[in-house]
Amino acid sequence: MEDRLRLAILDMNAGRPNQGMRCIRDIAAMYSSAFDIDEFDVRSKNELPDLSYDVYISSGGPGNPLEGDGVWDKAWYNLVGDLWEYNLANQFGKKYMFFICHSFQMACNFFELGTLAPRKSTSFGIMPVHLTKYGENDPIFGSLPDPMYAVDSRDFQLIQPDLDVFRMHGAKILALEKIRSHVEYERAIMAVRFSDEFIGTQFHPEADPIGMKIHFEKPEIRETVIKNFGQAKYDTMMDHIDDPDKIELTHNTILPLFIENAMDTIFEQNAVLV
Secondary structure, three states: OOOOEEEEEEEEEOOOOOOOHHHHHHHHOOOOOEEEEEEEEHHHOOOOOOOOOOOOEEEEOOOOOOOOOOOHHHHHHHHHHHHHHHHHHHOOOEEEEEEEOOOHOOOHHOOOOOOOOOOEEEEEEEEEEEEHHHHOOOHHHHOOOOEEEEEEEEEEEOOOOOHHHHHHHHOEEEEEOOOOOOOEEEEEEEEOOOOEEEEEEEEEEOOOOHHHHHHOOOOHHHHHHHHHHHHHHHHHHHHHOOOOOOOHHHHHHHHHHHHHHHHHHHHHHHHHHH
16 A cells, blocks of 8 residues: 555553553554554653654553643643644544543543542443443444443543533543442543544453453452452453453454544545545
């Protein structure tokens, strides 16, 4: 292919080893015939891509999404703002960006979409995620059942959406966390389409069954999960890992469709401009 596209993976894990980056790399590699792929260690090395890429995927990561060192976080926010402004100023050749978990929280903070607050307790496991009417009609999420299932691992959450700000940006809430009728806590926002080009999830759409199983079958990880969440939670999670209609379906749908939709739109626009 003559006109190769460029894809940037932003590693937000602060140097910590994790399965998420492997999964993102594996999904991106499926499209290596169309994309040149580069990776940037944002939090450990202050590496950020420029605006020359077509597609950006910003990973999850540890810690408080409202805190940074004043260097990498400022540079990350600047990149998001610059890409957003670029898209507003250009009818064609727009830039596509996907935000995962920690990056999603930071993006929601950047766009001031609602209240980003600590959870009462860590949300952890394979959880049902419910689609909104916008999610059901979304070009990506509309391909998934309601509820869909996703890997959830977070200490913070986006609640109390500012609907005026959502309307101002043209943003849409695509999914909400599981219905918990036994508690009075507000349901967290689990996915947002910020624009046609920007989308993000509070959960980990990149997670695959193989990596999850290897990780949670490690004795030290298994013991930690059972100690913190109980044997029943661990057993349910392991059952869900083996179900092809749960995280495997999510893994095979969300990021691949994001990349494919971006790629198709870019090539269509390029063909029109020739």
